[in-house]
Amino acid sequence: xxxxxxxxxxxxxxxxxxxxxxxxxxxxxxxxxxxxxxxxxxxxxxxxxxxxxxxxxxxxxxxxxxxxxxxxxxxxxxxxxxxxxxxxxxxxxxxxxxxxxxxxxxxxxxxxxxxxxxxxxxxxxxxxxxxxxxxxxxxxxxxxxxxxxxxxxxxxxxxxxxxxxxxxxxxxxxxxxxxxxxxxxxxxxxxxxxxxxxxxxxxxxxxxxxxxxxxxxxxxxxxxxxxxxxxxxxxxxxxxxxxxxxxxxxxxxxxxxxxxxxxxxxxxxxxxxxxxxxxxxxxxxxxxxxxxxxxxxxxxxxxxxxxxxxxxxxxxxxxxxxxxxxxxxxxxxxxxxxxxxxxxxxxxxxxxxxxxxxxxxxxxxxxxxxxx
Amino acid sequence: xxxxxxxxxxxxxxxxxxxxxxxxxxxxxxxxxxxxxxxxxxxxxxxxxxxxxxxxxxxxxxxxxxxxxxxxxxxxxxxxxxxxxxxxxxxxxxxxxxxxxxxxxxxxxxxxxxxxxxxxxxxxxxxxxxxxxxxxxxxxxxxxxxxxxxxxxxxxxxxxxxxxxxxxxxxxxxxxxxxxxxxxxxxxxxxxxxxxxxxxxxxxxxxxxxxxxxxxxxxxxxxxxxxxxxxxxxxxxxxxxxxxxxxxxxxxxxxxxxxxxxxxxxxxxxxxxxxxxxxxxxxxxxxxxxxxxxxxxxxxxxxxxx
Amino acid sequence: xxxxxxxxxxxxxxxxxxxxxxxxxxxxxxxxxxxxxxxxxxxxxxxxxxxxxxxxxxxxxxxxxxxxxxxxxxxxxxxxxxxxxxxxx
Numbered sequence: 001x002x003x004x005x006x007x008x009x010x011x012x013x014x015x016x017x018x019x020x021x022x023x024x025x026x027x028x029x030x031x032x033x034x035x036x037x038x039x040x041x042x043x044x045x046x047x048x049x050x051x052x053x054x055x056x057x058x059x060x061x062x063x064x065x066x067x068x069x070x071x072x073x074x075x076x077x078x079x080x081x082x083x084x085x086x087x088x089x090x091x092x093x094x095x096x097x098x099x100x101x102x103x104x105x106x107x108x109x110x111x112x113x114x115x116x117x118x119x120x121x122x123x124x125x126x127x128x129x130x131x132x133x134x135x136x137x138x139x140x141x142x143x144x145x146x147x148x149x150x151x152x153x154x155x156x157x158x159x160x161x162x163x164x165x166x167x168x169x170x171x172x173x174x175x176x177x178x179x180x181x182x183x184x185x186x187x188x189x190x191x192x193x194x195x196x197x198x199x200x201x202x203x204x205x206x207x208x209x210x211x212x213x214x215x216x217x218x219x220x221x222x223x224x225x226x227x228x229x230x231x232x233x234x235x236x237x238x239x240x241x242x243x244x245x246x247x248x249x250x251x252x253x254x255x256x257x258x259x260x261x262x263x264x265x266x267x268x269x270x271x272x273x274x275x276x277x278x279x280x281x282x283x284x285x286x287x288x289x290x291x292x293x294x295x296x297x298x299x300x301x302x303x304x305x306x307x308x309x310x311x312x313x314x315x316x317x318x319x320x321x322x323x324x325x326x327x328x329x330x331x332x333x334x335x336x337x338x339x340x341x342x343x344x345x346x347x348x349x350x351x352x353x354x355x356x357x358x359x360x361x362x363x364x365x366x367x368x369x370x371x372x
Numbered sequence: 373x374x375x376x377x378x379x380x381x382x383x384x385x386x387x388x389x390x391x392x393x394x395x396x397x398x399x400x401x402x403x404x405x406x407x408x409x410x411x412x413x414x415x416x417x418x419x420x421x422x423x424x425x426x427x428x429x430x431x432x433x434x435x436x437x438x439x440x441x442x443x444x445x446x447x448x449x450x451x452x453x454x455x456x457x458x459x460x461x462x463x464x465x466x467x468x469x470x471x472x473x474x475x476x477x478x479x480x481x482x483x484x485x486x487x488x489x490x491x492x493x494x495x496x497x498x499x500x501x502x503x504x505x506x507x508x509x510x511x512x513x514x515x516x517x518x519x520x521x522x523x524x525x526x527x528x529x530x531x532x533x534x535x536x537x538x539x540x541x542x543x544x545x546x547x548x549x550x551x552x553x554x555x556x557x558x559x560x561x562x563x564x565x566x567x568x569x570x571x572x573x574x575x576x577x578x579x580x581x582x583x584x585x586x587x588x589x590x591x592x593x594x595x596x597x598x599x600x601x602x603x604x605x606x607x608x609x610x611x612x613x614x615x616x617x618x619x620x621x622x623x624x625x626x627x628x629x630x631x632x633x634x635x636x637x638x639x640x641x642x643x644x645x646x647x648x649x650x651x652x653x654x655x656x657x658x659x660x661x662x663x664x665x666x667x668x669x670x671x672x673x674x675x676x677x678x
Numbered sequence: 679x680x681x682x683x684x685x686x687x688x689x690x691x692x693x694x695x696x697x698x699x700x701x702x703x704x705x706x707x708x709x710x711x712x713x714x715x716x717x718x719x720x721x722x723x724x725x726x727x728x729x730x731x732x733x734x735x736x737x738x739x740x741x742x743x744x745x746x747x748x749x750x751x752x753x754x755x756x757x758x759x760x761x762x763x764x765x766x767x
Contacts, residue, residue, distance in 0.1 A: 019428070020428065020430040021427070021428045021429065021430070021431070023430055024429075024431040025431075028434060028455045029455075032456060032457055053430065055430045055432070056430065058486045059483070061485070062483060062484055062485035062486055065485040065636060068637065069634070069635045072637060072705055076705070080762075165704075165706075618692070618696070620692055620694050620696040620697065620698055620709060621696070621709075623698050624698070624707070624709045627707055633707075634705060634706075637705055638688065638700065641690070641698075641707065642688075645690045645698075648690070649692070
């Protein structure tokens with residue numbers, strides 16, 4: 001069963017044939033999945049943009065405006081962070097959206113980002129944090145519990161914020177927390193990094209794919225599930241052209257990083273949802289290398305999580321399925337004894353804030369700061 | 373074209389409950405769904421002259437205010453939904469109407485970037501439109517409501533939407549939000565003010581909305597050129613006066629009051645430059661509404677209507 | 679030490695004593711004194727030292743009272759660099 005956004009991303013001309021009500025729902029699904037600018041790029045590149053009604057085009061253009069601004073800010077911040085890190089004897093290695101955009105990859109076209117993620121070596125992370133703070137990046141206001149949680153169990157330090165410009169920087173020392181299960185050797189990632197501009201690095205193409213797949217299945221943010229899957233699709237269609245040996249060593253590399261399970265899921269669901277072309281036999285080999293996977297219950301959960309969280313595309317049980325996945329991804333990240341205290345704590349805080357009654361979030365979200 | 377007021381009570385409630393109530397608001401189509409009587413009452417009072425749209429058409433913003441579940445129902449709370457997501461924390465049922473209006477603003481504030489958007493009230497007469505930027509509490513809404521009640525056409529209480537590279541403002545006429553004492557001030561100012569439900573104890577205090585489409589052209593969607601920018605400031609202790617404001621200061625202040633000036637990058641700069649170069653900018657300090665309306669009329673050469 | 683500008687931004691000068699400067703590199707908008715704006719325009723052709731800059735701008739300052747021009751220039755350069763409008767090379 002397919003949904004509008006999936007149809008339009010796979011075959012952009014489908015968007016031009018939709019009923020106006022469906023076109024409205026398509027915009028809404030894309031906006032909700034943080035894929036509106038990506039959809040705009042797909043429609044533009046395929047020459048379908050001009051045949052769409054103006055009512056629809058203006059939403060797509062609005063999203064491209066946001067993307068263009070993010071790209072500009074990213075470029076500016078990257079430059080500044082690079083020189084700050086240089087004084088801390090560290091290279092700037094961008095992860096996720098920031099990397100896709102700065103490396104000018106197809107996956108970065110229209111990709112919206114919420115913060116800048118970087119990877120630094122673990123032994124230097126305290127030095128990096130000190131140097132960034134001295135240069136004006138401030139620690140975010142989180143309570144001691146969260147701070148402790150980040151530092152003790154996380155793979156990153158609490159987010160840093162540049163208050164003047166409102167940018168958030170996530171400094172990681174690994175792509176997965178130490179409690180996740182797979183024990184990723186971050187040194188391998190750093191060693192294979194690619195220099196895309198003087199002093200600016202990204203993960204290698206293979207590692208980028210593996211990280212994206214990992215992110216998809218280990219982080220508790222399933223509302224971005226479809227967006228992450230679209231990232232994978234874009235990369236898997238692009239990287240084989242950049243490196244003729246891309247497919248050959250992908251599975252070995254994942255195994256070396258102990259991430260073959262995530263990679264299998266990533267390949268499998270990208271192929272299922274977006275029809276991403278894969279070499280013959282690859283999926284089977286990936287499955288063989290990944291042990292303990294592909295139980296029917298897992299399939300049931302994932303296919304629901306990858307739909308936009310939108311009433312028009314919602315299957316029965318999406319709500320509970322999302323919750324179960326949230327628990328599951330926490331389970332993947334932490335030994336079980338840690339799982340419950342953290343979740344209850346989150347739940348408790350949420351209830352507590354609700355009880356005060358005041359919808360405090362509104363001002364921030366309406367206000368100018370959100371856009372500037 | 374059918375307006376909300378033409379619907380029978382029964383049909384109106386059915387459409388609102390099932391989410392098939394779609395309204396044309398300036399350039400946008402909203403569909404609104406709610407099962408709360410206070411929301412129905414407010415829409416019935418303040419949107420009765422708004423044009424209905426076939427819900428099978430393209431909908432820009434699909435919103436809903438309803439209970440999120442049993443627990444919320446028991447707590448007498450409700451929830452705002454947009455695109456099926458819940459961007460805000462739950463709210464007490466008594467504030468649902470104010471929240472519907474804020475939510476409708478929020479859709480435009482956050483998403484529409486085809487215009488340079490200033491957080492401003494906009495009114496117009498045949499001599500041109502006035503943009504009145506202001507932070508909450510500046511008295512821009514009160515002044516906007518008062519001008520509307522004295523013959524000016526209200527284009528918006530919240531968003532001045534400028535077509536980039538022009539001084540033309542796209543009308544987005546929706547009810548004017550009045551806070552605290554402003555509610556009584558406006559009721560005393562004119563017996564013709566039609567107010568919707570009052571929401572108590574919101575984060576902005578007591579809030580009620582005034583029907584804003586009082587002009588024959590209120591639902592005309594054609595853009596209108598701006599000729600003035602007035603920065604109103606309600607201040608009970610200061611001398612009432614209107615003074616010319618320097619252009620460079622006005623530029624910065626207008627940019628500060630913009631939802632997306634910085635998002636638009638260079639095109640935002642160009643649009644703002646065009647605007648500031650083309651309009652006359654003033655500061656207006658006031659505490660007496662009659663004085664303020666008279667002063668604005670004089671400033672632009674518009675006759676005082678009683 | 680030399681100072682430079684990456685890409686010249688946009689000015690809005692309404693003939694008051696302040697000028698709006700839109701920095702194309704950062705996307706920031708600044709309200710500057712007209713003299714600071716004039717200083718920025720001097721970097722159009724390339725990097726300058728504080729001394730070179732002083733020589734470039736002094737002809738237009740004959741009628742103005744700058745008791746300590748070098749100090750003023752140095753302060754403006756520091757401020758513009760703190761705002762990331764100019765960078766040291």
